[in-house]
Amino acid sequence: MTGACRGCSGQALIETAITIPVLLTLLLSFLLAMVVAQAYVDVDTATSLAAAAAVSAPANNDALSGQFAQKTYDGTLRRSSYLEPGSLDNCGGYQAGGTVTCTGHATIFLSRTPMAILQPLDANWHVDIQATATGYSSPYRST
Amino acid sequence: MLLPVGPHQGGQSLVEFAFTIGSFLLVLFGALSTALYAVQRSAAVTAAAAGVRAAASAQSSSASSVDLGAAGPLVSDRLQPVLFGTTLDQEPPGTPCDSLDSIRPGHLEVCATLDPTDASMVLVVVRGRPYDLFPIVPLPWTIDAPAEFHRVTFQR
Numbered sequence: 001m002t003g004a005c006r007g008c009s010g011q012a013l014i015e016t017a018i019t020i021p022v023l024l025t026l027l028l029s030f031l032l033a034m035v036v037a038q039a040y041v042d043v044d045t046a047t048s049l050a051a052a053a054a055v056s057a058p059a060n061n062d063a064l065s066g067q068f069a070q071k072t073y074d075g076t077l078r079r080s081s082y083l084e085p086g087s088l089d090n091c092g093g094y095q096a097g098g099t100v101t102c103t104g105h106a107t108i109f110l111s112r113t114p115m116a117i118l119q120p121l122d123a124n125w126h127v128d129i130q131a132t133a134t135g136y137s138s139p140y141r142s143t
Numbered sequence: 144m145l146l147p148v149g150p151h152q153g154g155q156s157l158v159e160f161a162f163t164i165g166s167f168l169l170v171l172f173g174a175l176s177t178a179l180y181a182v183q184r185s186a187a188v189t190a191a192a193a194g195v196r197a198a199a200s201a202q203s204s205s206a207s208s209v210d211l212g213a214a215g216p217l218v219s220d221r222l223q224p225v226l227f228g229t230t231l232d233q234e235p236p237g238t239p240c241d242s243l244d245s246i247r248p249g250h251l252e253v254c255a256t257l258d259p260t261d262a263s264m265v266l267v268v269v270r271g272r273p274y275d276l277f278p279i280v281p282l283p284w285t286i287d288a289p290a291e292f293h294r295v296t297f298q299r
Contacts (some may be wrong), residue, residue: 012159024168030174034181041185045192049292052196056295068293075264075291076192 025118032115036127039083042102044131046076047086047104054091054100061142062093065100073104086128094121097139099130105130159221172277179276180284183225187251187269190221195267198255199292206297211236214255214267222251229276240270243285249274257294263293293295 053072056067069091077085086105094100110116111125117127194214200291202210215233222231234240234254246252251271258264269288 012155015159016162018168019163021174029172030177034177038181041188044291045188049195049290050193056293069259071261071264072292075178075258075261075266079287079289082251100297121225 002130020052020081028118031113031119034106035082035110035113035115036129040129041047042083043078043106044130044133046073046105046106047088047102047131048133049073050091050104051074051090051100051102051133053104053135054124055094055135055137055141058143059096060136060143065094066132069100069102073102079108082109083107084109088115094135094137094138096141096143097134099134100125101132101134103130103132118119158207169280173280173282176275176280176282176284179227180273180282182271183222183229184288186225186288187286187288188290190218191253191267191269191288193221194218194255195252195265195290197292198237198267203297209257209265209294209296211245211255211257211265215253218253218267218269222269225250225274226274227258229271230274232271239266243272243287244268246271248272258291262279263294265294266291 010048046112050069052075054065054069055078059111070088073088074085077083084107089103091100091102106129108127108129109125110119110127111123116125192215197217198209198211198212200210200216202208215236217231219231228249230250232250232252234252236255237257237261238254239256239259240252240254249272250275251269253269253295255265255267255268258266267290269286
């Protein structure tokens, strides 16, 4: 018996219909993991800078120290289209020679990225992330 | 029951194999491209952070002025090992980066300025379009990594 078997073309179509979405999902998953990892890098870097900025203000000045940190944190994160900075906790005053440990929060809005097609039913698909960093002040820092 | 292979079935296998290997290579190179981009972007973010801390510090010759020129060489040193064929252009201190649309593919710019909306803040940006090592997967990678820091200057 020779020639194409009955139903073979249909079988190839089904195989393709299964394979292509699986491959696309795999590729988008790589991109998704990369986006989330990059957001962690961004938030970690912004929090480290904020902690360093907090201890660059004069010692024993809670308000100025917190303001330096907040402006640094917001300024570093504000330009992203899908990563929004949240609160910056415990990033306030310090005594000369002391430390400041900040916790930065942010939200990744995956619904604003091409990976949104992985969650078509969630128009507000997001992930909350946080990072902690410590700034060490000089014992000779003036007030 | 085993059937003999028909005259068209060898060709069909070849076409199926071509599609499969094509898709596989697309995903493989896409993943490699993604991994390289992630490395480059992470390095750009940390390099910008290191650069902004240097730029926000006072100059050795003037305790009341920020040292915007310190950022470029520092960022360049940090990024050099992961450029993968990308050209790094250092803008003169105080000159803002071009918009992403006007930066040529394969080029990154480093610029250090005062924040235009708040002169008490120093802004260092690494921005551009890294060189595409896998042009068969034309993913539109761009880098726009800003870092801001409050100026650390002194007045008598």
